[in-house]
């Protein structure tokens with residue numbers, strides 16, 4: 001029986017190795033190809049995974065290369081330059097563009113019949129996923145920048161402000177996965193019902209979000225939020241490979257939605273095994289609309305700056 005195939009680029013890193021671990025131990029079986037510049041660390045992961053066999057089904061995991069792209073259902077890009085203690089995501093743009101460049105070039109060569117999806121996790125995701133999308137022949141529905149952490153963090157902060165359980169809250173962040181993020185306070189649900197978030201509660205939510213990065217930065221470690229990210233990406237992979245129709249935010253190319261075109265920014269989307277089916281257009285207030293357009297123009301400018309792939 002063929003299992004969905006997932007190729008992880010940057011597999012020895014924090015996000016890549018956590019994602020591999022989640023997929024290896026998931027109830028659904030995947031075939032996993034690991035690509036990493038640190039080939040010895042990838043070899044360690046492979047040896048490590050062999051010892052899981054007595055616990056259940058043997059993991060189907062191997063050392064990969066770009067040849068694996070052609071029959072992958074999902075390609076996840078997590079390769080990046082070494083992280084610095086805390087710097088804005090856009091700071092690593094040029095260096096990360098160089099890192100992902102050879103992989104993106106190979107992705108542009110997959111056949112027109114390819115039905116897989118690319119999930120870009122490497123920052124800055126909006127710029128890099130937009131750069132790739134401009135150079136591929138397959139449509140916007142199959143290149144996704146992973147931005148869901150922002151919405152998860154917003155849910156936690158909203159729950160605290162409302163005195164509710166985070167699992168009951170649905171709330172979304174759109175815009176850039178970076179400083180130009182746009183939290184949508186007008187679309188917060190608690191147990192599926194619309195709730196009003198007062199001006200004071202919004203302030204406390206925004207303060208908590210800002211404080212998250214301050215506290216993280218103060219820890220002075222070159223780490224990213226690998227558990228949240230790997231969990232979110234694993235869930236996205238599950239939905240894409242098992243055809244579960246679900247609502248997400250992801251950085252995708254807009255074709256006129258929200259008055260924007262030819263630019264990747266985080267927006268609400270519905271997707272299933274075919275990828276992004278629809279960009280959901282919610283009514284935005286003036287401030288949100290302006291912030292989204294500012295984020296888009298920043299991203300477009302940066303993609304233009306990267307030039308040809």
Ligand SMILES: NC(=O)c1ccc[n+]([C@@H]2O[C@H](COP(=O)([O-])OP(=O)(O)OC[C@H]3O[C@@H](n4cnc5c(N)ncnc54)[C@H](O)[C@@H]3O)[C@@H](O)[C@H]2O)c1
Pocket residue numbers: 009010011012013014015016035036037038078079080081082083089096099100120121122123125146147148149177223224225226229
């Ligand atoms: N989108 C999000 O929400 C989100 C969340 C967390 C991290 N990130 C981003 O994901 C990226 C990875 O984060 P991390 O914590 O795993 O970093 P990390 O430094 O732990 O891992 C990066 C890995 O990429 C590898 N690498 C470098 N150059 C490579 C190349 N040419 N080919 C293959 N592999 C190569 C490195 O050896 C390393 O193992 C970063 O850009 C980070 O900012 C994004």
